[in-house]
Amino acid sequence: MGMKATVPITVAELKTACSQCNLLELCLPFGMSEDEINRLDELVGTRRKIKRQQNLYRAGDPFEAIYAIRTGSFKTDVLLEDGREQVTGFQMTGEILGLDGISAEAHTCNAVALEDSEVCVIAYGKLEELSRVVEGLQHQFHKVMSREIVRDHGVMMLLGSMRAEERLAAFLLNLSQRFTARGFSAAEFHLRMTRDEIGSYLGLKLETVSRAFSKFQDDGLIAVQQKHIRILDIPGLKKLIQRNASAR
Amino acid sequence: MGMKATVPITVAELKTACSQCNLLELCLPFGMSEDEINRLDELVGTRRKIKRQQNLYRAGDPFEAIYAIRTGSFKTDVLLEDGREQVTGFQMTGEILGLDGISAEAHTCNAVALEDSEVCVIAYGKLEELSRVVEGLQHQFHKVMSREIVRDHGVMMLLGSMRAEERLAAFLLNLSQRFTARGFSAAEFHLRMTRDEIGSYLGLKLETVSRAFSKFQDDGLIAVQQKHIRILDIPGLKKLIQRNASAR
DNA sequence: GCCCGCCGTTGATCCACGTCAAACACAATT
DNA sequence: AATTGTGTTTGACGTGGATCAACGGCGGGC
Numbered sequence: 001m002g003m004k005a006t007v008p009i010t011v012a013e014l015k016t017a018c019s020q021c022n023l024l025e026l027c028l029p030f031g032m033s034e035d036e037i038n039r040l041d042e043l044v045g046t047r048r049k050i051k052r053q054q055n056l057y058r059a060g061d062p063f064e065a066i067y068a069i070r071t072g073s074f075k076t077d078v079l080l081e082d083g084r085e086q087v088t089g090f091q092m093t094g095e096i097l098g099l100d101g102i103s104a105e106a107h108t109c110n111a112v113a114l115e116d117s118e119v120c121v122i123a124y125g126k127l128e129e130l131s132r133v134v135e136g137l138q139h140q141f142h143k144v145m146s147r148e149i150v151r152d153h154g155v156m157m158l159l160g161s162m163r164a165e166e167r168l169a170a171f172l173l174n175l176s177q178r179f180t181a182r183g184f185s186a187a188e189f190h191l192r193m194t195r196d197e198i199g200s201y202l203g204l205k206l207e208t209v210s211r212a213f214s215k216f217q218d219d220g221l222i223a224v225q226q227k228h229i230r231i232l233d234i235p236g237l238k239k240l241i242q243r244n245a246s247a248r
Numbered sequence: 249m250g251m252k253a254t255v256p257i258t259v260a261e262l263k264t265a266c267s268q269c270n271l272l273e274l275c276l277p278f279g280m281s282e283d284e285i286n287r288l289d290e291l292v293g294t295r296r297k298i299k300r301q302q303n304l305y306r307a308g309d310p311f312e313a314i315y316a317i318r319t320g321s322f323k324t325d326v327l328l329e330d331g332r333e334q335v336t337g338f339q340m341t342g343e344i345l346g347l348d349g350i351s352a353e354a355h356t357c358n359a360v361a362l363e364d365s366e367v368c369v370i371a372y373g374k375l376e377e378l379s380r381v382v383e384g385l386q387h388q389f390h391k392v393m394s395r396e397i398v399r400d401h402g403v404m405m406l407l408g409s410m411r412a413e414e415r416l417a418a419f420l421l422n423l424s425q426r427f428t429a430r431g432f433s434a435a436e437f438h439l440r441m442t443r444d445e446i447g448s449y450l451g452l453k454l455e456t457v458s459r460a461f462s463k464f465q466d467d468g469l470i471a472v473q474q475k476h477i478r479i480l481d482i483p484g485l486k487k488l489i490q491r492n493a494s495a496r
Numbered sequence: 497g498c499c500c501g502c503c504g505t506t507g508a509t510c511c512a513c514g515t516c517a518a519a520c521a522c523a524a525t526t
Numbered sequence: 527a528a529t530t531g532t533g534t535t536t537g538a539c540g541t542g543g544a545t546c547a548a549c550g551g552c553g554g555g556c
Contacts, residue, residue: 078405081490086405100401102394109401128387132380139376145393146350152400153348153357157326157334159407160451164513194533203408205514210535226521226534242329412543443504456543458505474504474552 017041032136056111063101072117087201114192191227265289280384304359311349320365335449362440415450439475
């Protein structure tokens with residue numbers, strides 16, 4: 001299900017590259033000099049538009065490029081033979097996708113657009129080449145990879161030693177913080193994923209996620225209406241995570 | 249608890265570097281030309297011996313180097329303010345420690361030796377520098393980081409969508425496979441970590457881990473005696489993971 | 497060789513979350 | 527406006543693994 005959607009854009013549309021991109025501080029170029037960033041422009045060969053529910057790549061696809069999200073958002077997931085799915089992450093604007101593919105020269109997870117999205121295609125070979133010349137790029141790329149490792153450790157903490165409501169609170173706070181970093185409201189946002197996908201990410205069933213949302217609403221911590229979330233009490237959510245010194 | 253144990257070795261002991269190291273194929277140099285590997289020797293400045301139960305580094309320590317395990321084994325863990333611990337990984341000979349520190353220029357987890365161990369200290373600045381010159385090194389380093397991301401996704405799968413016995417089976421198979429890669433028996437080995445540490449890693453309580461071990465023994469899949477494990481039926485363990493299409 | 501502390505095992509009970517089921521909200525389609 | 531489908535909420539009930547508790551085994555220090 002879901003056809004592959006590769007929509008290379010015309011040369012005319014390609015005029016704004018990294019050097020003019022307003023996502024600069026969230027993406028690879030962060031921390032590089034102007035001169036260095038100008039040299040980055042050659043790196044981003046293409047853009048690609050991906051429609052909602054379509055795959056940017058699938059597990060097993062040969063690895064050729066990594067992707068920076070220009071607009072939209074994605075989930076990444078891993079499938080077990082028996083059909084079980086584990087969502088390994090949700091990515092939004094400015095974040096990098098595809099790093100898992102370097103190790104085996106093939107992607108090891110699926111990346112699916114949660115809404116109509118656009119990514120910058122960064123040919124991996126070129127990236128390695130350029131990062132041998134541009135010192136700041138090499139270091140920034142290492143930081144991006146390292147950040148992904150740190151983030152994954154956070155998720156392991158969440159899955160391994162938090163209870164359902166703590167997991168959801170941590171998830172909401174994480175989203176809030178990422179929206180803030182992008183200049184959006186910390187308190188009010190639209191979820192792009194379903195309860196089922198949140199549940200898969202958090203190691204919970206969709207009903208448990210739904211109940212936790214309702215509980216938070218009853219407790220005056222948030223206001224939920226379907227996918228629309230308003231956080232009313234950020235400190236309250238934070239407290240939820242820290243106490244509960246019990247738990248598995 | 250646990251004092252810092254930094255034991256720099258003498259120049260005389262330092263004679264065998266990467267170019268003569270028999271762990272070569274498991275460590276960074278893998279896939280590099282002989283000439284390239286010779287240049288690696290300058291990279292490994294020091295070795296460090298770490299006694300059982302002592303920290304190689306702690307969360308918050310400034311990041312300066314990554315470490316390749318020469319002998320012994322480690323666990324890495326993250327602590328929550330309320331005292332909860334999550335073991336994020338067990339590392340053995342030839343594996344690289346400390347990659348999480350690059351992103352924030354400080355370590356984000358604790359690395360503790362599970363037995364008396366020795367690591368090669370790889371100054372990170374030098375590594376970046378050298379990997380700008382030695383193409384194979386850069387690529388190999390990226391692969392190592394990427395492999396860590398992939399491994400973490402595997403753990404997320406385990407924590408998020410497998411039941412207790414499946415998790416333990418996956419853990420044992422993973423150990424078995426890593427021992428095999430190091431030329432040890434696939435079927436018989438000694439656990440270096442406690443039930444509690446296994447439990448923390450797998451998101452289970454130590455009693456549950458213990459019961460699962462006993463169950464496997466009753467079912468003729470393994471023979472356990474405390475930390476000594478003998479795997480009797482590898483396909484049986486594999487089957488355990490794949491079926492059970494139910495689960496959370 | 498004995499004591500002590502840590503680690504592991506096993507049993508009995510409890511509870512957080514999964515499962516099953518029904519109803520509902522909203523969007524797209526006609 | 528009715529229709530259909532997909533996602534969400536809520537309730538009733540079941541269960542896997544946590545919790546609590548007691549005991550057993552091994553290794554290290556004296």
